Amino acid sequence: MDSLVRDCEKLSKHQTASMNKTLASIEASIRALQHAQTDASALAKAHAQSQQTQDTAAEQLKELATNVAKYGKHVERTFKVDLGVVAESRAFEHKAGELGRAIALHFLRSGEFGLARSFAAEDASLAEDAALAGAWGRFSAMHELVAQVHARELGPALAWAQEHRAQLEALGLGLEFALHRLRFLQLVEDGEPGRALAYARAWFPPAAGARLAEISHLMGVLMYARRLHASPYAALFDGGRWADGARAVAAAFCAVAGDAAASPLAVSVAAGARALAVVGKVSGLLRDRRVEWSQQDELPVEVPLPDHMRFHSVFACPVSKEQASRDNPPMALPCGHVVCRASLDKLARGVRPGAVASGRFKCSYCPQLVTMGDAQRVHF
Numbered sequence: 001m002d003s004l005v006r007d008c009e010k011l012s013k014h015q016t017a018s019m020n021k022t023l024a025s026i027e028a029s030i031r032a033l034q035h036a037q038t039d040a041s042a043l044a045k046a047h048a049q050s051q052q053t054q055d056t057a058a059e060q061l062k063e064l065a066t067n068v069a070k071y072g073k074h075v076e077r078t079f080k081v082d083l084g085v086v087a088e089s090r091a092f093e094h095k096a097g098e099l100g101r102a103i104a105l106h107f108l109r110s111g112e113f114g115l116a117r118s119f120a121a122e123d124a125s126l127a128e129d130a131a132l133a134g135a136w137g138r139f140s141a142m143h144e145l146v147a148q149v150h151a152r153e154l155g156p157a158l159a160w161a162q163e164h165r166a167q168l169e170a171l172g173l174g175l176e177f178a179l180h181r182l183r184f185l186q187l188v189e190d191g192e193p194g195r196a197l198a199y200a201r202a203w204f205p206p207a208a209g210a211r212l213a214e215i216s217h218l219m220g221v222l223m224y225a226r227r228l229h230a231s232p233y234a235a236l237f238d239g240g241r242w243a244d245g246a247r248a249v250a251a252a253f254c255a256v257a258g259d260a261a262a263s264p265l266a267v268s269v270a271a272g273a274r275a276l277a278v279v280g281k282v283s284g285l286l287r288d289r290r291v292e293w294s295q296q297d298e299l300p301v302e303v304p305l306p307d308h309m310r311f312h313s314v315f316a317c318p319v320s321k322e323q324a325s326r327d328n329p330p331m332a333l334p335c336g337h338v339v340c341r342a343s344l345d346k347l348a349r350g351v352r353p354g355a356v357a358s359g360r361f362k363c364s365y366c367p368q369l370v371t372m373g374d375a376q377r378v379h380f
Contacts (some may be wrong), residue, residue: 004078011071018060025053078277100126106265108132108139111146135259142253149246154183157249167256175252177207182245184218189237193225267309275303315378319343319364331375335368338378348372 032046092099100123107116116136120126145157161168161176168175180203187196204215224231251261260267315324317340324330328342347361348371360369 004075007071007074011067014067015064018064022053022057022060025056029053097125101129101132102265104129104132105135106263108135109259109263111139111143113140138257138259142250142257145253146246146250149249150242152186152242154179154186154245157245158183160249161252164256168252171252171255173252173255174207174211175248177204177211178245178248180204180207181214181218182241185221185236185241188221188225189228191225193222196225197222262308271303271305271309274305278303315340317343330378332378333363333368333370334374335363335366335370337363337365339364341375341377344372344375 029046029050029052032042032049036043036046100119104116104119104126107113107119113136120132126132145160148154148156158176158179161179165176180199184196184200184204187193187199200215200219204218208215218236221228221231221233221236224233228234228237254261315330315338316322317324317328317330318337319339320343322328322340322342324340328340330338331341331344332338343364347364360371362369
């Protein structure tokens with residue numbers, strides 16, 4: 001997928017460059033024809049320029065068509081995966097209720113309340129789902145706040161942030177200051193530096209302890225109030241700040257409510273799409289070699305995921321090099337070293353050197369003798 005995105009960006013840049021070159025040639029032809037209207041001797045030159053423009057347009061179009069065709073073949077090669085190889089018909093067996101709830105929750109999180117209502121109407125169990133009913137009201141309130149931020153009306157979001165100040169601070173979220181910052185910049189942009197200064201004096205002091213440098217930087221904006229977009233602070237007034245503010249409100253709302261920051265269904269689908277090509281290729285190799293993957297809860301290969309799709313730490317046992325799992329959790333020894341339970345079991349049974357008859361065995365990384373009872377499970 002990453003290579004497809006990179007090639008698409010290259011194709012887009014080439015298309016833009018090709019269009020600009022063709023337009024420049026057309027404009028040169030127009031100027032030559034306009035000049036020929038007043039100077040008959042320039043007619044031959046205008047004709048030559050027109051012919052050159054036609055040649056340039058044809059050449060650029062041909063080159064662009066070739067690149068588009070190559071990209072199309074790249075797309076076909078990338079997505080040429082036999083889904084039957086990686087599909088598991090039993091994956092959602094007896095889980096229709098959970099799947100339906102996940103889809104309905106995704107619609108609610110996305111603000112598609114009409115779709116959620118129609119989807120729930122087709123399944124009586126969803127209509128009676130208490131958790132889904134609670135989520136309906138919760139996400140309705142969230143999207144109302146988000147819509148108001150997009151409309152550049154910060155009052156309701158600020159009131160919500162102040163009402164939940166203790167919870168936001170406990171979670172380490174600085175939403176209230178971010179909204180006050182947005183309001184300050186809004187007043188400056190609206191040509192009201194006096195009101196902006198008064199607003200800053202009223203609301204910035206409580207955050208000065210942790211954000212003094214940022215507040216000092218913001219105060220410099222007032223010196224350029226009459227020429228903001230030609231000032232060193234022009235980046236602060238980018239239109240995208242309102243979308244960023246809306247996302248921050250949504251993320252904080254979900255955190256306070258105990259919901260995931262992103263739709264679990266959307267994340268699962270995105271991660272699955274990234275894994276599809278790799279898993280399909282490995283499944284084909286295993287099939288050709290007549291080998292079956294025996295671990296039901298683990299993929300045969302590691303799927304590289306971006307940082308925003310990583311939600312918890314992963315522990316690999318330093319002895320067996322295997323990744324910890326629910327059935328083989330990491331265990332901490334009194335000496336401070338951590339290994340997986342399966343490795344401890346082998347040590348306790350005397351499979352590895354260092355085991356002794358008393359049931360005590362030596363840690364794999366230091367001389368200390370321990371027992372299975374000394375080990376404690378580590379939760380990540």
